[in-house]
Amino acid sequence: MPENIVYFDLETQKTANDVGGWDKKHLMKMSIGVIYSTALGEYRIFRENQVEELIQHLVKADLVVGYNTINFDYQVLMGYTVLDLPSMIRSLDLLVEIEKQIGARIKLESVAQATLGVGKTAEGLEAILWWRQGKIMEIAEYCCFDVKVTKLVHEYGVEHGEVLYDDRFGRPQRVPASWAQTPKVTAS
Numbered sequence: 001m002p003e004n005i006v007y008f009d010l011e012t013q014k015t016a017n018d019v020g021g022w023d024k025k026h027l028m029k030m031s032i033g034v035i036y037s038t039a040l041g042e043y044r045i046f047r048e049n050q051v052e053e054l055i056q057h058l059v060k061a062d063l064v065v066g067y068n069t070i071n072f073d074y075q076v077l078m079g080y081t082v083l084d085l086p087s088m089i090r091s092l093d094l095l096v097e098i099e100k101q102i103g104a105r106i107k108l109e110s111v112a113q114a115t116l117g118v119g120k121t122a123e124g125l126e127a128i129l130w131w132r133q134g135k136i137m138e139i140a141e142y143c144c145f146d147v148k149v150t151k152l153v154h155e156y157g158v159e160h161g162e163v164l165y166d167d168r169f170g171r172p173q174r175v176p177a178s179w180a181q182t183p184k185v186t187a188s
Helices: 022-027 048-060 069-077 094-102 108-116 124-132 136-160
Strands: 005-012 030-037 042-047 063-066 091-093 162-166 172-176
Touching: 005 048, 005 069, 005 124, 005 136, 022 069, 030 048, 030 069, 030 124, 030 136, 042 048, 042 136, 048 069, 063 069, 063 136, 069 091, 091 094, 094 108, 094 136, 094 162, 094 172, 108 136, 108 162, 124 136, 136 162
Parallel strands: 005 063, 063 091
Antiparallel strands: 005 030, 030 042, 162 172
């Protein structure tokens, strides 16, 4: 049976301001969650009423790869479960790994643009506006694209041993892809 790497992202219904601050991510509520499973060879889209099924995919995965998943996405999901997701799920958070290398938090947009020549299609705040407007398909498409970009950045790092990002002056910089040597990282 092939190793099941699950690439993951979610969007929320509410902003940090709506719930009283960034320390209350568990109150932000998921609008849409998306995974790409290498075992299934397909994307899956989950609405809020399917959050338990999403959590089961994450818990059962051999490795979950995302961008800011440990400190954001899992924290949002903690509003739906008693499970301690960051300690239960074998995770590779690309943001955490890049931050360890360069000492700064870099947006996925910057990494994707410099590494792949492809940017994000929208921003998280736009997805919240779409939620309020009932535009679920737009949220699903945006979230699927973020999962695809995360997958491509991860695979590029594995293949090339590095990824690129644009620094604050717009200059491309190289950062070693620590996951190329150690493909499985457990959340601490």
